[in-house]
Amino acid sequence: MALITYRDALNQALREELRRDPAVFLMGEEVGVYQGAYKVSKGLLQEFGPQRIVDTPITEEGFAGVGIGAAMAGLRPIVEMMTWNFSLVAIDQIVNGAAKMLYMSGGQFNIPIVFRGPGGAAHQLAAQHSQSLEAWYANVPGLKVVAPSTPYDAKGLLKSAIRDDDPVIFMEGETLYGSKGEVPDEEYTIPLGVSDVKRTGTDVTVVAWSKMVTVALKAAETLAADGISCEVIDPRTIRPLDDAPILDSVRKTNRCVILEEGWPYAGVGAQIAYQIQQAAFGDLDAPVTRVTGIDVPMPYAKNLEHMAMPSPARLIAAVREVLYLD
Amino acid sequence: MKKPMPTPTMPEHVGRQLVATPKAQLVDMLYQMLLGRRFEERCAEMYALQKIGGFCHLYIGQEAVAIGALSTLRPDDLIITAYREHVHAIVKGCDPGKVMAELFGRRDGVSRGKGGSMHLFDKQKGMLGGHGIVGGHIPLATGTAFAAKYQQRDYVTLCFFGEAAVNIGTFHESLNMAALWKLPVIYIVENNRFGMGTAIERSSAIYDVAQRACAYDMASETVDGMDVLAVRDVIGRAVDLARREHAPTLIEARCYRFMGHSMSDPVHGHYRTKEEVQEQKQQDPIRSYVDVLKAAGIVDQQAVEDLDRKAREVTEQAIQFADASPEPSPDALFEDVYSMPYGPFTRSEQ
Numbered sequence: 001m002a003l004i005t006y007r008d009a010l011n012q013a014l015r016e017e018l019r020r021d022p023a024v025f026l027m028g029e030e031v032g033v034y035q036g037a038y039k040v041s042k043g044l045l046q047e048f049g050p051q052r053i054v055d056t057p058i059t060e061e062g063f064a065g066v067g068i069g070a071a072m073a074g075l076r077p078i079v080e081m082m083t084w085n086f087s088l089v090a091i092d093q094i095v096n097g098a099a100k101m102l103y104m105s106g107g108q109f110n111i112p113i114v115f116r117g118p119g120g121a122a123h124q125l126a127a128q129h130s131q132s133l134e135a136w137y138a139n140v141p142g143l144k145v146v147a148p149s150t151p152y153d154a155k156g157l158l159k160s161a162i163r164d165d166d167p168v169i170f171m172e173g174e175t176l177y178g179s180k181g182e183v184p185d186e187e188y189t190i191p192l193g194v195s196d197v198k199r200t201g202t203d204v205t206v207v208a209w210s211k212m213v214t215v216a217l218k219a220a221e222t223l224a225a226d227g228i229s230c231e232v233i234d235p236r237t238i239r240p241l242d243d244a245p246i247l248d249s250v251r252k253t254n255r256c257v258i259l260e261e262g263w264p265y266a267g268v269g270a271q272i273a274y275q276i277q278q279a280a281f282g283d284l285d286a287p288v289t290r291v292t293g294i295d296v297p298m299p300y301a302k303n304l305e306h307m308a309m310p311s312p313a314r315l316i317a318a319v320r321e322v323l324y325l326d
Numbered sequence: 327m328k329k330p331m332p333t334p335t336m337p338e339h340v341g342r343q344l345v346a347t348p349k350a351q352l353v354d355m356l357y358q359m360l361l362g363r364r365f366e367e368r369c370a371e372m373y374a375l376q377k378i379g380g381f382c383h384l385y386i387g388q389e390a391v392a393i394g395a396l397s398t399l400r401p402d403d404l405i406i407t408a409y410r411e412h413v414h415a416i417v418k419g420c421d422p423g424k425v426m427a428e429l430f431g432r433r434d435g436v437s438r439g440k441g442g443s444m445h446l447f448d449k450q451k452g453m454l455g456g457h458g459i460v461g462g463h464i465p466l467a468t469g470t471a472f473a474a475k476y477q478q479r480d481y482v483t484l485c486f487f488g489e490a491a492v493n494i495g496t497f498h499e500s501l502n503m504a505a506l507w508k509l510p511v512i513y514i515v516e517n518n519r520f521g522m523g524t525a526i527e528r529s530s531a532i533y534d535v536a537q538r539a540c541a542y543d544m545a546s547e548t549v550d551g552m553d554v555l556a557v558r559d560v561i562g563r564a565v566d567l568a569r570r571e572h573a574p575t576l577i578e579a580r581c582y583r584f585m586g587h588s589m590s591d592p593v594h595g596h597y598r599t600k601e602e603v604q605e606q607k608q609q610d611p612i613r614s615y616v617d618v619l620k621a622a623g624i625v626d627q628q629a630v631e632d633l634d635r636k637a638r639e640v641t642e643q644a645i646q647f648a649d650a651s652p653e654p655s656p657d658a659l660f661e662d663v664y665s666m667p668y669g670p671f672t673r674s675e676q
Binding site for chain 1 (some may be wrong): 374403404406422435437439440441447448449454455458459462463464465467468469470471472473474476477495496499500502503506632661662663664665666
């Protein structure tokens with residue numbers, strides 16, 4: 001085991017998969033000469049050359065489509081969005097192209113492609129550069145949506161995403177790139193669609209993914225000091241959602257808080273809450289509660305930004321609420 | 327509002343094609359045009375009978391573009407088109423019965439009944455769809471050309487779209503990348519003068535569509551899209567260039583659709599007059615080609631009638647095949663959303 005950053009874990013996954021399969025290539029803005037806007041592709045141009053590490057113009061819709069077309073012709077593209085915010089100009093290609101091609105061609109053209117890049121808010125990047133778009137993409141049949149929270153998960157899930165024969169939306173946490181974690185020296189993969197229990201507990205189930213896992217674990221630590229035991233479950237894959245461990249946990253704790261960085265309206269948490277009430281209504285001792293990003297475009301000012309983001313304090317309040325402690 | 331749009335004629339090229347093209351292929355091109363025409367005429371009737379649903383865009387009047395262009399291809403070359411593509415699919419080798427079955431929404435359709443008129447796919451034949459979002463497929467063609475270069479293979483991609491698609495971003499993004507990376511793709515603008523009901527003069531700052539290639543330092547040509555041999559001549563050069571040098575070309579084929587934009591649009595109405603359509607029909611590409619072949623002594627009237635009878639018979643057989651094909655099974659609703667199964671867990675809801 002080695003202690004490495006989330007960024008380096010992703011870099012290892014890319015490097016290993018590029019070595020493993022010559023049909024795999026990486027394209028996007030600044031992925032080559034510049035070594036990646038966030039340095040995730042550092043060193044790859046030097047090892048694999050410009051044919052496989054392809055710097056593109058700033059033309060997201062165009063190169064998203066180039067990736068899909070290349071996939072139709074037998075390649076396995078990894079398309080980097082410098083951030084997911086910029087994917088919105090490419091969303092026609094992702095939704096009308098990648099997601100639907102297999103279905104509308106009657107099973108003839110699967111699209112083995114990974115769209116990856118950082119999502120979520122960083123620090124004072126304001127409205128257009130601070131958003132979590134999981135719910136947008138998770139709404140679409142034909143897409144898989146992955147949002148890892150640790151270096152271990154990031155590497156294992158990215159390798160599976162690259163080997164997957166369908167389009168995968170891979171959302172990295174912009175502020176997680178420097179976070180560190182243990183990653184095995186030997187090769188491993190983590191299947192898409194498998195939840196992971198990040199902390200076991202007995203009183204309340206907390207569901208969180210990507211960097212919200214960090215917030216959840218911090219809050220759980222604080223709550224533990226008050227004798228409140230939280231179980232933190234990280235679905236890791238938003239679509240397909242492995243809800244069985246979530247339901248098992250809720251049947252044990254009888255309470256659930258969903259922590260989500262994105263907006264509340266029609267958010268991923270709403271879907272998870274629906275599935276919990278559908279399958280475990282009789283087990284609930286309190287309504288399922290959500291802690292989400294506030295329902296506003298992200299403000300720039302530091303204090304307002306802080307207010308708009310989910311925090312350990314807000315999660316702690318929600319946990320105490322479902323326990324009827326306040 | 328109507329502006330005259332001169333179509334350059336290239337009789338010397340026509341003559342050259344008559345000499346260079348095998349006689350059997352020249353005759354087959356006429357057959358393909360007749361088949362395309364008869365197939366689409368019957369599609370209009372099938373639509374009226376509600377055997378075909380949804381949006382249905384017919385190709386009548388534009389046959390010379392698809393037939394001329396596809397006559398230059400090898401079987402391993404790829405085509406990708408917008409949604410007026412029944413004839414492209416058939417000429418690329420798709421079985422007419424399976425195309426008609428797709429239009430009928432039946433199990434034996436090329437896309438197993440799940441694509442319909444706008445989404446005809448046939449992987450074996452190199453038909454990469456049928457796409458319904460204007461301009462959306464232009465980057466896909468750029469991508470298959472990228473793959474050809476990546477794989478160090480020499481197949482080429484033909485990408486067909488209407489003149490209205492040249493004002494959307496994907497057109498410009500694609501041309502830039504294709505020229506920058508030298509990709510073996512030929513972008514074929516079928517300029518039938520109208521994006522639905524909007525004439526090119528009302529939608530485009532430049533009427534001369536081929537000029538758009540200048541912005542990307544790309545080879546371009548304008549061709550009379552009502553002249554099948556002229557199309558073959560020009561596209562043939564572009565295909566050679568793409569195969570030899572991996573270089574892209576933009577081709578503007580000036581043509582005219584004799585039908586409305588779709589089956590829900592009358593032939594003439596708010597945006598063009600009956601007289602204009604009648605005038606354009608004088609340049610019917612099939613009649614013109616018959617005249618050329620007759621003058622060259624390649625076919626006589628009897629041969630033309632025989633070919634037309636065969637085209638009608640194949641169309642009738644396609645309808646019979648489609649009629650006999652069952653609807654997709656209910657199971658098909660959930661098939662092919664993903665090619666790999668969901669993860670190793672049981673979903674709480676389907």
